[in-house]
Amino acid sequence: MFLSSSSEAINSNLDLGNAINGSGSQSGVPNAESLIAFTESANRQTSNLSQVRKQLSEEVGAEGMVDAAITVSIFQSLNIAADCSGIRIDDDWVTIAADLAKLTHADRFTTAENSIAVKNQIKGI
Numbered sequence: 001m002f003l004s005s006s007s008e009a010i011n012s013n014l015d016l017g018n019a020i021n022g023s024g025s026q027s028g029v030p031n032a033e034s035l036i037a038f039t040e041s042a043n044r045q046t047s048n049l050s051q052v053r054k055q056l057s058e059e060v061g062a063e064g065m066v067d068a069a070i071t072v073s074i075f076q077s078l079n080i081a082a083d084c085s086g087i088r089i090d091d092d093w094v095t096i097a098a099d100l101a102k103l104t105h106a107d108r109f110t111t112a113e114n115s116i117a118v119k120n121q122i123k124g125i
Helices: 002-009 016-021 032-044 049-085 091-104 116-122
Strands: none
Touching: 032 049, 091 116
């Protein structure tokens, strides 16, 4: 939801489905393929993180890579804080979150299991 809101704020045409599903070249986000690779590697702490970080730095510069790292860490901390505090998604947001997860195929990620209400909506329960 943050990504779609920020793209609207800068009048950018973003294909959210392609941005999330890894089809970066079709997403409308500059350097999307490298940004997606970096985000995935940083979140999963894969063995190729230093190589992916170097590739991203070559494409967007050191400052751009640092901005990407900060963004990844902010989203991670938001998820961790929400999960740990037991924040419940408002009923109005359950359908929106489930529809967005289905649209973007984000329901395939393990974090889709974190909200029972959203998980049940996704599975049609």
